[in-house]
Amino acid sequence: xxxxxxxxxxxxxxxxxxxxxxxxxxxxxxxxxxxxxxxxxxxxxxxxxxxxxxxxxxxxxxxxxxxxxxxxxxxxxxxxxxxxxxxxxxxxxxxxxxxxxxxxxxxxxxxxxxxxxxxxxxxxxxxxxxxxxxxxxxxxxxxxxxxxxxxxxxxxxxxxxxxxxxxxxxxxxxxxxxxxxxxxxxxxxxxxxxxxxxxxxxxxxxxxxxxxxxxxxxxxxxxxxxxxxxxxxxxxxxxxxxxxxxxxxxxxxxxxxxxxxxxxxxxxxxxxxxxxxxxxxxxxxxxxxxxxxxxxxxxxxxxxxxxxxxxxxxxxxxxxxxxxxxxxxxxxxxx
Amino acid sequence: xxxxxxxxxxxxxxxxxxxxxxxxxxxxxxxxxxxxxxxxxxxxxxxxxxxxxxxxxxxxxxxxxxxxxxxxxxxxxxxxxxxxxxxxxxxxxxxxxxxxxxxxxxxxxxxxxxxxxxxxxxxxxxxxxxxxxxxxxxxxxxxxxxxxxxxxxxxxxxxxxxxxxxxxxxxxxxxxxxxxxxxxxxxxxxxxxxxxxxxxxxxxxxxxxxxxxxxxxxxxxxxxxxxxxxxxxxxxxxxxxxxxxxxxxxxxxxxxxxxxxxxxxxxxxxxxxxxxxxxxxxxxxxxxxxxxxxxxxxxxxxxxxxxxxxxxxxxxxxxxxxxxxxxxxxxxxxx
DNA sequence: AACACACGTGAAACAGTTTCATCATACTCG
DNA sequence: CGAGTATGATGAAACTGTTTCACGTGTGTT
Numbered sequence: 003x004x005x006x007x008x009x010x011x012x013x014x015x016x017x018x019x020x021x022x023x024x025x026x027x028x029x030x031x032x033x034x035x036x037x038x039x040x041x042x043x044x045x046x047x048x049x050x051x052x053x054x055x056x057x058x059x060x061x062x063x064x065x066x067x068x069x070x071x072x073x074x075x076x077x078x079x080x081x082x083x084x085x086x087x088x089x090x091x092x093x094x095x096x097x098x099x100x101x102x103x104x105x106x107x108x109x110x111x112x113x114x115x116x117x118x119x120x121x122x123x124x125x126x127x128x129x130x131x132x133x134x135x136x137x138x139x140x141x142x143x144x145x146x147x148x149x150x151x152x153x154x155x156x157x158x159x160x161x162x163x164x165x166x167x168x169x170x171x172x173x174x175x176x177x178x179x180x181x182x183x184x185x186x187x188x189x190x191x192x193x194x195x196x197x198x199x200x201x202x203x204x205x206x207x208x209x210x211x212x213x214x215x216x217x218x219x220x221x222x223x224x225x226x227x228x229x230x231x232x233x234x235x236x237x238x239x240x241x242x243x244x245x246x247x248x249x250x251x252x253x254x255x256x257x258x259x260x261x262x263x264x265x266x267x268x269x270x271x272x273x274x275x276x277x278x279x280x281x282x283x284x285x286x287x288x289x290x291x292x293x294x295x296x297x298x299x300x301x302x303x304x305x306x307x308x309x310x311x312x313x314x315x316x317x318x319x320x321x322x323x324x325x326x327x328x329x330x331x332x333x334x335x336x337x
Numbered sequence: 338x339x340x341x342x343x344x345x346x347x348x349x350x351x352x353x354x355x356x357x358x359x360x361x362x363x364x365x366x367x368x369x370x371x372x373x374x375x376x377x378x379x380x381x382x383x384x385x386x387x388x389x390x391x392x393x394x395x396x397x398x399x400x401x402x403x404x405x406x407x408x409x410x411x412x413x414x415x416x417x418x419x420x421x422x423x424x425x426x427x428x429x430x431x432x433x434x435x436x437x438x439x440x441x442x443x444x445x446x447x448x449x450x451x452x453x454x455x456x457x458x459x460x461x462x463x464x465x466x467x468x469x470x471x472x473x474x475x476x477x478x479x480x481x482x483x484x485x486x487x488x489x490x491x492x493x494x495x496x497x498x499x500x501x502x503x504x505x506x507x508x509x510x511x512x513x514x515x516x517x518x519x520x521x522x523x524x525x526x527x528x529x530x531x532x533x534x535x536x537x538x539x540x541x542x543x544x545x546x547x548x549x550x551x552x553x554x555x556x557x558x559x560x561x562x563x564x565x566x567x568x569x570x571x572x573x574x575x576x577x578x579x580x581x582x583x584x585x586x587x588x589x590x591x592x593x594x595x596x597x598x599x600x601x602x603x604x605x606x607x608x609x610x611x612x613x614x615x616x617x618x619x620x621x622x623x624x625x626x627x628x629x630x631x632x633x634x635x636x637x638x639x640x641x642x643x644x645x646x647x648x649x650x651x652x653x654x655x656x657x658x659x660x661x662x663x664x665x666x667x668x669x670x671x672x
Numbered sequence: 673a674a675c676a677c678a679c680g681t682g683a684a685a686c687a688g689t690t691t692c693a694t695c696a697t698a699c700t701c702g
Numbered sequence: 703c704g705a706g707t708a709t710g711a712t713g714a715a716a717c718t719g720t721t722t723c724a725c726g727t728g729t730g731t732t
């Protein structure tokens with residue numbers, strides 16, 4: 003439909019200049035760049051090579067997140083299952099590095115032949131996601147959520163399951179229950195804490211901020227927290243770990259420190275794989291299906307690509323509670 | 338250097354036909370396809386779009402393997418660290434699906450603008466890797482190894498570390514030692530079993546094939562093996578699990594069945610993350626650094642791309658033994 | 673005032689892809 | 703058996719996007 007030649011005419015410049023702007027060459031005046039970009043946006047320009055459209059989907063990491071966790075691997079597996087059918091390939095990008103200076107995200111995506119983006123963002127590093135949203139490029143945010151009129155979000159609804167999890171602890175007789183979360187928030191994490199609040203409030207129990215603990219979401223973080231926990235006076239009898247790894251690390255470290263699980267301390271964790279069966283005792287956990295999450299993200303994105311101008315939406319995949327052996331009845335009264 | 342026009346002249350056809358062959362259009366005769374492909378190979382044809390070369394690196398999965406494991410995520414993280422610097426992006430491909438009918442791998446790679454490939458193959462699904470190797474496309478095989486004059490391989494040298502691991506068991510007084518491996522072999526697995534053989538043989542102990550057990554490399558496989566193991570007469574006093582997940586599952590299941598670890602059974606596992614610290618007892622394991630492995634694979638591939646015609650090589654990253662709490666001295670004499 | 677130089681720009685050349693017309697061959701139906 | 707029709711292979715030309723090269727133009731320097 004729209005070509006560099008057409009954009010050039012619209013903007014009153016040569017096709018050379020258009021190409022330069024789109025490829026972020028340095029030798030182009032701010033005025034020309036401005037004219038070209040506005041014309042390109044108005045025309046909903048999408049580059050084709052020869053006549054063939056490029057067909058890639060990007061998985062864009064922003065900020066502290068990086069490919070490398072088992073969760074991300076599962077997400078990718080889910081995404082790719084649907085993609086082949088539509089002839090897309092998955093390109094993995096680092097939002098902090100792949101962009102050239104002064105380049106907008108849309109420019110970068112066009113340059114790389116990318117048709118749609120799945121964004122992995124967190125609350126502390128939302129800049130890029132916000133930018134992509136503002137530029138109107140087809141995109142889906144995965145695992146985070148923020149206020150934006152035209153963005154589609156896919157995540158898991160862990161609030162309800164988190165509430166159930168804490169209710170399970172309450173049903174076992176626990177009254178003094180803490181929650182352990184990452185030092186960095188994203189909406190999924192905040193949801194889980196809300197779920198904790200919901201259950202505690204409904205039961206008339208205290209959920210003071212002193213019961214919300216923070217530790218980095220890795221093994222050492224989980225162990226360090228447990229060491230700190232062991233020396234706390236009047237410590238909770240049950241904990242809900244909102245991140246997978248620290249939960250597992252804590253189950254171990256607790257026992258190493260002589261705190262029996264679940265006799266002395268009940269632990270509910272979070273799991274997006276099968277690791278809950280691997281701890282000893284097996285971990286009672288709020289579970290989500292990472293593969294399904296990835297699949298949904300692609301499907302939502304694909305709809306956005308096929309029918310642009312669609313109403314954005316928020317999709318919440320279910321999460322669920324599985325009771326295993328790391329939680330048990332309150333054995334003896336503290337104090 | 339070489340363009341479709343040049344290839345067309347060489348092959349005595351039009352540029353249209355060349356483009357069609359390279360894009361695997363159906364309407365082209367076998368004879369014309371043959372002529373064009375041979376001319377393209379002779380000229381070391383590499384497509385450019387406009388004038389700009391495309392710059393992608395593919396991670397190609399073949400056969401049963403799929404993106405989705407934590408190991409693969411770590412490999413990817415390693416690969417991508419080096420790639421940005423050279424302006425490459427990572428594209429994830431499924432070798433069984435991304436290819437169009439009758440298309441060679443080289444054709445597919447050229448079509449997708451891919452400059453080099455990292456191959457994840459296993460012994461049972463080597464077809465694609467072999468094919469890529471035969472076509473002479475820049476490629477590195479990761480985690481597998483086979484006989485090919487022009488292929489570069491990157492893997493971890495787990496034979497020596499495996500030998501050490503079994504020697505560690507022998508030093509603890511164990512004489513009746515088994516090894517548990519996947520139902521599917523790749524060279525890394527075979528190496529580990531060789532390491533087991535090495536140690537057993539050096540110590541004059543039996544390593545009969547009845548001591549090599551096979552179970553699928555997932556949790557249920559590990560648990561099922563342990564159930565089987567529990568009912569074995571005259572069972573080994575120590576086991577070396579050559580895959581990570583079954584090892585962890587076995588540590589748990591053993592204890593669930595009343596087999597104490599390490600008092601009744603010593604277990605050495607395999608780990609490419611930090612999970613060895615997460616089991617209870619913490620797992621004595623042969624460890625490899627998946628991120629470093631991924632990084633090395635890209636570096637080797639990059640050299641191949643920058644200086645074609647280089648001598649292929651076999652690169653073995655170190656693996657090492659870490660002794661933790663799942664192994665212990667032989668407590669009481671069996672039999 | 674004359675010169676050098678960087679910068680912005682576009683014409684033209686180039687790389688690849690697709691459309692459309694052409695020709696040959698095979699197949700169908702009277 | 704022969705005329706008409708479908709099908710398959712092919713190339714010229716049109717089209718998309720990128721890069722080279724040459725050309726002003728303004729700015730600073732001596």
